[in-house]
Amino acid sequence: MIKEFKEFVSQGSVLDAAVGFVLGLAFKGVVDSVVNGVLMPVIGYLTAGVDFSALKIVLRQATETTEEVAITYGAVIQALITFLLVAFFLFLVVRAVNKARRKKQEEAAAEEPAESELDLLKNIRDLLSK
Numbered sequence: 489m490i491k492e493f494k495e496f497v498s499q500g501s502v503l504d505a506a507v508g509f510v511l512g513l514a515f516k517g518v519v520d521s522v523v524n525g526v527l528m529p530v531i532g533y534l535t536a537g538v539d540f541s542a543l544k545i546v547l548r549q550a551t552e553t554t555e556e557v558a559i560t561y562g563a564v565i566q567a568l569i570t571f572l573l574v575a576f577f578l579f580l581v582v583r584a585v586n587k588a589r590r591k592k593q594e595e596a597a598a599e600e601p602a603e604s605e606l607d608l609l610k611n612i613r614d615l616l617s618k
Contacts, residue, residue, distance in 0.1 A: 544558040
């Protein structure tokens, strides 16, 4: 069992997954900082400063002996907004990467020398002479 585990861990796919996971966590920090530091203040400005995380429906008021019982639907709204913003941000990143890849592929295809007319005519002559 230990031998099988060592073989599993030493496979390249596990290492690739681990590297991808670590990079994903690092990228999450970048995305979170863009969403929380740039996009959410704009959303707050557009919604006249509404703090969605504070929206709730109080089921039972807090007393001296008990805590407040509330449904915090504002946290769900904020999570949905954050999700949509993160998804849109990632869409923009993936779109830019795909555009750069396409441009690179087009440049590589353009660099391939096309056969000139003279070469084509020579090939036709050689085929006809046979």
